[in-house]
Amino acid sequence: MGRKKRLESEYELGAEIGQGKFGSVRICRAKVGGEEFACKALPKNGEETVHREVEIMQHLSGHPGIVTLKAVFEDADKFYLVMELCGGGRLLDEMAREGKFSEQRAAIVIKDLMSVVKYCHEMGVVHRDIKPENILLTKAGKIKLADFGLAARVADGQKLSGIAGSPAYVAPEVLSGCYSEKVDVWGAGVLLHVLLHGSLPFQGGSLDAVFEAIKTVELDFHSGPWESISSLARDLISRMLNRDVPSRITADEVLSHPWVVFYTECPLKAVTANLSITNDIVAPRITWDRIRLHCESISSDSSSQRSADQDECGIVDALTAAITNVRISEPKRSRLCNPAIPIQQECSSNLKSNLCTAF
Numbered sequence: 250m251g252r253k254k255r256l257e258s259e260y261e262l263g264a265e266i267g268q269g270k271f272g273s274v275r276i277c278r279a280k281v282g283g284e285e286f287a288c289k290a291l292p293k294n295g296e297e298t299v300h301r302e303v304e305i306m307q308h309l310s311g312h313p314g315i316v317t318l319k320a321v322f323e324d325a326d327k328f329y330l331v332m333e334l335c336g337g338g339r340l341l342d343e344m345a346r347e348g349k350f351s352e353q354r355a356a357i358v359i360k361d362l363m364s365v366v367k368y369c370h371e372m373g374v375v376h377r378d379i380k381p382e383n384i385l386l387t388k389a390g391k392i393k394l395a396d397f398g399l400a401a402r403v404a405d406g407q408k409l410s411g412i413a414g415s416p417a418y419v420a421p422e423v424l425s426g427c428y429s430e431k432v433d434v435w436g437a438g439v440l441l442h443v444l445l446h447g448s449l450p451f452q453g454g455s456l457d458a459v460f461e462a463i464k465t466v467e468l469d470f471h472s473g474p475w476e477s478i479s480s481l482a483r484d485l486i487s488r489m490l491n492r493d494v495p496s497r498i499t500a501d502e503v504l505s506h507p508w509v510v511f512y513t514e515c516p517l518k519a520v521t522a523n524l525s526i527t528n529d530i531v532a533p534r535i536t537w538d539r540i541r542l543h544c545e546s547i548s549s550d551s552s553s554q555r556s557a558d559q560d561e562c563g564i565v566d567a568l569t570a571a572i573t574n575v576r577i578s579e580p581k582r583s584r585l586c587n588p589a590i591p592i593q594q595e596c597s598s599n600l601k602s603n604l605c606t607a608f
């Protein structure tokens with residue numbers, strides 16, 4: 250993808266659709282064919298960063314969960330990245346509009362996100378800025394990971410250093426200055442906490458207080474909104490937000506966690522409607538793989554719609570805990586979480602620019 254000189258010769262710039270740290274993102278329309286794209290303008294004084302962003306987007310291109318880079322232009326002061334347009338806006342805006350997500354909906358988001366993150370890690374890329382502002386949606390509602398401005402290439406086992414990320418989503422090891430691809434799992438864990446609980450897990454009145462919370466606060470998964478959230482969801486969050494990096498779950502392991510598999514591959518209604526299966530489930534010798542096969546065969550010939558009443562966390566816990574034989578270790582109860590703050594307020598507070606914006 251050579252740098253082309255004149256954007257205006259091939260595209261017409263339209264309205265602004267987003268504002269980033271370094272510049273704006275606008276709609277642009279191809280002069281031939283009329284197809285619409287997103288055009289991100291980046292100043293030339295950060296040339297090396299732009300090169301890295303472009304190089305990483307090209308390296309990852311082709312995955313359906315990654316925003317495709319179409320062309321790069323430049324003029325005297327700026328680079329212009331012409332990208333696939335995500336017409337459904339940002340996940341953050343959807344969260345602000347709709348509030349907390351049902352477990353099923355959150356599981357679908359996490360599954361799609363972790364599939365992309367797993368792909369990035371396999372391709373030797375750490376995103377380093379996983380947050381709902383950087384997760385875009387297509388018109389059909391599918392997620393696309395965007396903004397590779399902080400992403401880094403890593404060789405196998407190579408460690409990264411240098412503080413990068415957005416404070417509320419940053420992993421504790423980033424603050425200590427030596428980290429790996431597992432920081433993306435932490436960021437996704439923070440996101441899952443917000444999706445289900447409605448507030449950020451680590452908060453504080455200043456940046457230092459937020460960082461201190463990230464390093465030390467033990468989350469209380471027993472009170473408030475957690476009471477109506479399944480233990481398996483809490484189990485997954487605690488594994489994603491594990492400060493012991495080697496013990497933290499990988500992207501691949503998130504995808505095979507029973508909570509994700511249950512909600513995304515095994516329609517609950519079909520399972521509960523089928524008594525022979527629920528009877529099987531309680532038999533201790535039944536393995537997760539066998540149940541999974543049952544579920545797959547049900548979902549392949551069942552036309553039943555997933556509905557809100559599938560979201561009964563008690564049933565989920567009973568079924569999935571029995572299914573998996575996974576020992577669900579309850580996270581330690583110690584300090585209380587900060588009171589839940591609605592998502593809208595959280596990101597419109599004075600701290601918003603600090604907490605939700607990348608360093």
Ligand SMILES: Nc1ncnc2c1ncn2[C@@H]1O[C@H](COP(=O)(O)OP(=O)(O)OP(=O)(O)O)[C@@H](O)[C@H]1O
Nearest residue numbers: 267268269270271274287332333334335396398607
């Ligand atoms: N491909 C796209 N399709 C639709 N909107 C987009 C696209 N890319 C970016 N945007 C919009 O522009 C905003 C800023 O884009 P982006 O995050 O890439 O910029 P940035 O300068 O790197 O931002 P940040 O401050 O998060 O680092 C996004 O939050 C989104 O609203």
